[in-house]
Amino acid sequence: xxxxxxxxxxxxxxxxxxxxxxxxxxxxxxxxxxxxxxxxxxxxxxxxxxxxxxxxxxxxxxxxxxxxxxxxxxxxxxxxxxxxxxxxxxxxxxxxxxxxxxxxxxxxxxxxxxxxxxxxxxxxxxxxxxxxxxxxxxxxxxxxxxxxxxxxxxxxxxxxxxxxxxxxxxxxxxxxxxxxxxxxxxxxxxxxxxxxxxxxxxxxxxxxxxxxxxxxxxxxxxxxxxxxxxxxxxxxxxxxxxxxxxxxxxxxxxxxxxxxxxxxxxxxxxxxxxxxxxxxxxxxxxxxxxxxxxxxxxxxxxxxxxxxxxxxxx
Numbered sequence: 001x002x003x004x005x006x007x008x009x010x011x012x013x014x015x016x017x018x019x020x021x022x023x024x025x026x027x028x029x030x031x032x033x034x035x036x037x038x039x040x041x042x043x044x045x046x047x048x049x050x051x052x053x054x055x056x057x058x059x060x061x062x063x064x065x066x067x068x069x070x071x072x073x074x075x076x077x078x079x080x081x082x083x084x085x086x087x088x089x090x091x092x093x094x095x096x097x098x099x100x101x102x103x104x105x106x107x108x109x110x111x112x113x114x115x116x117x118x119x120x121x122x123x124x125x126x127x128x129x130x131x132x133x134x135x136x137x138x139x140x141x142x143x144x145x146x147x148x149x150x151x152x153x154x155x156x157x158x159x160x161x162x163x164x165x166x167x168x169x170x171x172x173x174x175x176x177x178x179x180x181x182x183x184x185x186x187x188x189x190x191x192x193x194x195x196x197x198x199x200x201x202x203x204x205x206x207x208x209x210x211x212x213x214x215x216x217x218x219x220x221x222x223x224x225x226x227x228x229x230x231x232x233x234x235x236x237x238x239x240x241x242x243x244x245x246x247x248x249x250x251x252x253x254x255x256x257x258x259x260x261x262x263x264x265x266x267x268x269x270x271x272x273x274x275x276x277x278x279x280x281x282x283x284x285x286x287x288x289x290x291x292x293x294x295x296x297x298x299x300x301x302x303x304x305x306x307x308x309x310x311x312x313x314x
Contacts, residue, residue, distance in 0.1 A: 138152065167239065220289075222274075241294050
């Protein structure tokens with residue numbers, strides 16, 4: 001979904017804690033049944049090459065960076081991964097499980113074994129979250145328009161202390177920038193929702209992020225928690241800190257690469273950050289709408305952070 005809004009608060013950027021496309025850091029492949037009995041999988045680092053906006057990977061014990069998402073990569077191996085990350089503008093496909101990482105010595109590409117279920121966020125585990133590893137880009141709507149010198153350094157990252165990696169409950173974090181963000185015609189702040197947020201099933205909201213770029217606009221209706229927790233949808237997996245939005249018949253949804261992106265709804269006064277892209281099963285699958293962090297439920301934690309973020313010494 002092409003980024004329609006870049007939504008930053010006064011003190012920091014609200015984002016999901018799931019691993020995102022733009023993190024430069026070490027990621028550790030989780031153990032899987034297929035890997036049982038084998039040597040531990042190597043540590044793999046991922047980065048975006050700012051010169052050409054290509055995804056690169058570095059395998060433990062092997063020097064140099066290897067191309068990952070690239071048009072020369074094998075269609076059967078590479079493009080599924082690239083599609084999930086919003087590259088190459090390809091159509092929807094099933095997810096990929098990174099159950100096996102191999103290095104092709106002749107092509108210098110990282111190879112992964114594709115599967116029909118699962119997603120990248122299911123198998124990437126963030127191992128390093130130093131603020132210095134992050135850059136924030138404001139007002140950017142395409143990967144190709146990224147310029148490293150335009151990135152804003154991050155001073156501090158605070159994730160919710162109750163975040164649960166299994167249930168994805170409390171899936172929220174706050175970033176404080178090294179310097180204030182300058183607002184322009186293309187960069188605006190978003191308002192937090194009221195604590196008594198009164199949103200009804202069917203309310204139309206916008207979701208955006210760094211995943212698929214088609215359709216250009218993603219308008220999704222809110223779905224009541226009772227319905228979303230029903231046996232034919234998510235069977236009670238949603239907590240009070242979650243909400244869901246989308247179409248039960250499928251067709252439009254957030255997807256891999258969109259994690260941490262905003263779900264915004266318009267009221268009589270302003271655009272409100274109602275949700276943060278958190279998780280789901282597949283992309284735009286029937287009876288599998290997107291699940292979002294319910295920002296209104298976490299306002300006490302956010303407001304508790306603001307004094308320390310605004311008035312902390314350099």
